[in-house]
Amino acid sequence: MKGENEPLVPVTNHRPSDHRDEKIKSFSIGRSLLCDPSRWLHRYTMLFLMCTLSFGSYFVYDNPAALQRQITQVMGVNSANFMLLYSLYSWPNVILSLGGGYLIDRVFGIRVGTVIFSVFVCLGQVIFAMGANLQSYNVMLAGRFVFGIGGENLAVAQNTYAVAWFKEKEINMVFGLLLSVARLGSTVNMNILAPIYEGTASTFPEPHQRLAFTLWIGVFFCVLSLLAAVVLGLFDRRAAKILRRDEAKTGEVINIKDILYFPMSLWLIFLICVLYYVTVFPFVGLGIVFFEDKWQYSATKANAVNSLVYIISAVASPFLGVAVDATGFNVMWVNLGVISTLGSHALLAFTRLLPFVTMALMGLSYSILACALWPMVAYVVPEHQLGTAYGIMQSIQNLGLAIVSLLAGVILDAKGYILLEVFFLALLCGALIAGVVLYMYDAAKGSKLNKPAWVRRREAKKKEESESAAMITNEEKERINSTKPYTSPIQPSSAFHLRNRLLSRIGTRMPEHVKSYHKSPFYRLGVLK
Incomplete structure (x- = not known):
């Protein structure tokens, strides 16, 4: 029968690329000054987002101090009750900051955790401003408590982001700049809220309406910080893919x-x-x-x-x-x-x-x-x-x-x-x-x-060179593996095998000379196949 003694030719295919080529291509595209996460302009763009991340929080933190006289007069509270606006922020954070740091490391991750804490900051300021609208001091206190849940934890997330992007480069300058922007937020708050309250007397004749309008300005800055948290998370996720940070991780988690x-x-x-x-x-x-x-x-x-x-x-x-x-x-x-x-x-x-x-x-x-x-x-x-x-x-x-x-x-x-x-x-x-x-x-x-500093720069350079060499080696291995042919596990049967399979199904016994042929060492070596 034709094809009975023809040698089997293995069926070959190329391995699926699993988008490796796309990853390498995206890495090469990202080599521009703005798009490459390893270049200074991209990193400083991320630093701008980190600064924006905390500006809203620090701006609204001292809203009570900037409007102390107005709040005590409009809401009818004494100094002791006024200080509750700060106490309800500080005391819970003795525990909440520890829990927030653990959640960032173990549960949410830095990107999702930052967005969640930014939402708490925005929600707390919204409740705080609505308390002024409703003329309810208890609602304002509840708003400060909710704000406190996110405020200090957002600072923890900001510090973690700063280390992730600048640990080997300009880390001290980065923390200095973050501190500078934080104090800028406090200074702007102290200097603009009271004049805005006094300047809107004709627009809002009721004092509690003026107070609420002034506090809603803080909500605007909190929303900007929330948007910065979302954009920062997206860019950080992109950078992790391009720089393959996950491959460099040890896989350890905090306990x-x-x-x-x-x-x-x-x-x-x-x-x-x-x-x-x-x-x-x-x-x-x-x-x-x-x-x-x-x-x-x-x-x-x-x-x-x-x-x-x-x-x-x-x-x-x-x-x-x-x-x-x-x-x-x-x-x-x-x-x-x-x-x-x-x-x-x-x-x-x-x-x-x-x-x-x-x-x-x-x-x-x-x-x-x-x-x-x-x-x-x-x-x-x-x-x-x-x-x-x-x-x-x-x-x-x-x-x-x-x-x-x-x-x-x-x-x-x-x-x-x-x-x-x-x-x-x-x-x-x-x-x-x-x-x-x-x-x-x-x-x-x-x-x-x-x-x-020169010792740290030398160690950082050696570490960067070793990581780059490891990345190039891994990419080369993947490129070779992606083009290497492999034998398909599904092979076509010969005419001899198909005939014997048909005879066995209809109940016909295999002849003795065929059995001996099948068991011969020449068949096993592939000579008679």
């Missing part, structure tokens, strides 16, 4: 028990953070009366002096971040910030030097410490634990601010400003001791936090 094994250097960073920040924000909150009493300043002049900390930090933070990036030695910069703040509080307490000088020094010191301290977290914990680590840092900071704010008010009422300044000086001494211990511990572990 709540990992907190117990955080290195000592990280807990020292947390300690420095809380001991330092409680000497700045509570003092600024109580500073206006201090300047009015000691230097006999008017309310306007005292407010100008008191706001210098935020104004100076908004201007100086990016430049100081560049300086830290250029030199390295983060621990040394942190200790310098603590020492200069210690000097600023000492001058305010025991001298009559112009407070413009001392508050400007405090603003510079605050910027130095913030630019150098927050990036150090990324140097001591792996990427899959970053959200949790920043969440713990925010939680401890909120706990310290809540407790010290209460203590500061008690000390001020009982003993006055001099003893309050001594209290702040003692806390700063504790922060300095923690900074020195961190320096010695880091030196004993190989100076991971206090490396000079």
Whole structure:
């Protein structure tokens, strides 16, 4: 029969490409200055979105402070009830920031988590403004609580994004710029809301309507931040595909028990953070009366002096971040910030030097410490634990601010400003001791936090070269595999096999000479097939 002894020719095919060619093509297309995630213009575009992400949150955080007189008069509340607008934000975040960081690392991921927390910020401000419309102070308090759920967690997500995009490049400058934009949001809020409230008297004759309209402006900025969160997530997802970040991940996920094994250097960073920040924000909150009493300043002049900390930090933070990036030695910069703040509080307490000088020094010191301290977290914990680590840092900071704010008010009422300044000086001494211990511990572990900038740049370059080489190797293997023929598992049967199969189905026994033929070694070797 024809074809009985013809050799079988294996059927060959090409493997499906699984869109590998499209991925490689998209990577090559992304090599333009704006579209390539590894190029500076694209990364700075992402930085702009990160700054926009937090602007709305920081703008609305101090809405009560900018409208303190208006809120107390329109809503008919005293100072103690007014401070609930801040208490309902700070106290819950002692726990919520830790939970938010864990959710970012383990459950939602940074992209979905950022959008969810931005929604909470928008929703909280909407409820806050509607409370003014409804003339219900309880609704306004509920709005501040909802806003607090998203506010601090959004800061955690922002820090995690910053490390993901700039860990090896300009990380200190980036944190400085984020701090600058945060303070810019607070400054804009302080300067525009009260004039807007007064300027809309003819349009909205009812005071509660004017108050509500003014608060709805904050909703507008929150919506802008929400849009930035969505766009940031889309661009980050695209960058992850192009740069193949998922392939570089270890596959590890955060476990709540990992907190117990955080290195000592990280807990020292947390300690420095809380001991330092409680000497700045509570003092600024109580500073206006201090300047009015000691230097006999008017309310306007005292407010100008008191706001210098935020104004100076908004201007100086990016430049100081560049300086830290250029030199390295983060621990040394942190200790310098603590020492200069210690000097600023000492001058305010025991001298009559112009407070413009001392508050400007405090603003510079605050910027130095913030630019150098927050990036150090990324140097001591792996990427899959970053959200949790920043969440713990925010939680401890909120706990310290809540407790010290209460203590500061008690000390001020009982003993006055001099003893309050001594209290702040003692806390700063504790922060300095923690900074020195961190320096010695880091030196004993190989100076991971206090490396000079040129060493970090060299290590980052080696890491980038190794990752690029690995990516090229993987792409070459995929290209070879995608063009390599393979044998199909489905092969056509010969005429001999088809005939024997038919005979077996109709019940005819195979002849003895065919059986011996089938069992012969020549058949098995393929000679007689």
